[in-house]
Amino acid sequence: MTWDAWAESEANAIRASGRWRAPRSFDAKGPEGTLTADIRAVISFASNDYLGLTAHPAVIAAAHEALDHWGAGAGSARLIVGARPVHAELERELAEWKSMPRAALFPSGFATNLGVITTFAGAGVLVCSDELNHASIIDGCRLANRADVAVYRHRDLDHLARLLRDRGARRALVVTDTVFSMDGDVADLVATGELCAREGALLVIDEAHAVLGPELDVSPDVDALRIGTLSKTLGALGGFVAGPARAIELVENLARPYIFTTALTPADTAAALAALRIVRSPEGADLVARLRAHVDHLRAGHPSPIVPFLCGDEQRALDAATALLDEGLLVPAIRPPTVPAGTSRLRVTVSAAHSKAQVDHLLRALTAVLGSVPVR
Secondary structure, X not given: OOXXXXXXXXXXXXXXXXXXXXXXXXXXXXXXXXXXXXXXEEEEOOOOOOOOHHHOHHHHHHHHHHHHHHOOOOOOEHHHHHOOXXXXXXXXXXXXXXXXXXXXXXXXXXXXXXXXXXXXXXXXXXXXXXXXXXXXXXXXXXXXXXXXXXEEOOOOHHHHHHHHHOOOOOEEEEEEEOEOOOOOOEOOHHHHHHHHHXXXXXXXXXXXXXXXXXXXXXXXXXXXXXXXXXOOOOOOOOEEEEEOHHHHHHHHHHOHHHHOXXXXXXXXXXXXXXXXXXXXXXXXXXXXXXXXXXXXXXXXXXXXXXXXXXXXXXXXXXHHHHHHHHOOEEOOEEOOOOOOOOOEEXXXXXXXOOOHHHHHHHHHHHHHHHOOOOXX
């Protein structure tokens, strides 16, 4: 079979399964914009710009200033000549934010997980990974091919404890999302940290979606690395890991996605730094409180801005997303293989940039489309 024939066959198989996807252009600055394919004005409830900082004037101004000062790109990897003063400045403030001695930047959160896991998960290591961890963690585990990988049942700390007790002489690394991206539920970081401390395991947590928590209690009894992204809470682009100084130095010397890629652009770095300073200010606290109120309005007490509405059947989820789009609301239908068969859903993500009127509109439309507002 030729490559052209193979590609056509694969594409036809995906189309036949009803799971063909394609990017669609959204012309927007904030939650309101236009789907350019059919010139349709919509309000997006699909973004991960949780605090609305992508369009914050101070963030945009910082990016402009960096662009004028250093140009569009860094021009090289960090270990050659790609490091700019703004990279080190952001790393210092990220480390302070996460109560860790050091931090290292990566070009994306995905690359951060690949680099960190492959740095520490070598021969003689057992990696224990939650079954609903993000694809970047899964791929990091796959690339750590000299380590042994065990997947524990979602948030099941008894299962995790058994895996750790039975590991023999191997060192252990436990990796988990703090907020799981399809259900919006959260890991028990206190209990997980205590278990890792008892078992002498390194705890690696991915805090990409943890704008509302949970927070890791950075105890000297817990060996931990904190992974984050600059593209969600901070509204820019990039990723980082924060941890003990020696661990971060090892990342800088061993992590291939750090060593062999061009450094994060100065503009993205400066934008993230400006956003971080907002997050750590009273304005940031107000934005978090606004986001918390929006989430509670949709589902009281839900722990994250990712609010799923279970449909079960794939077609029902697709039909519901289409009906919401007709109401001017962009809410994605999530279906297999992203989630297990029978658990297709609408995945709402809320931002502090939304108005209460927009959240009210969404809630009314969800109730009308789904008949009631089912929870996950």
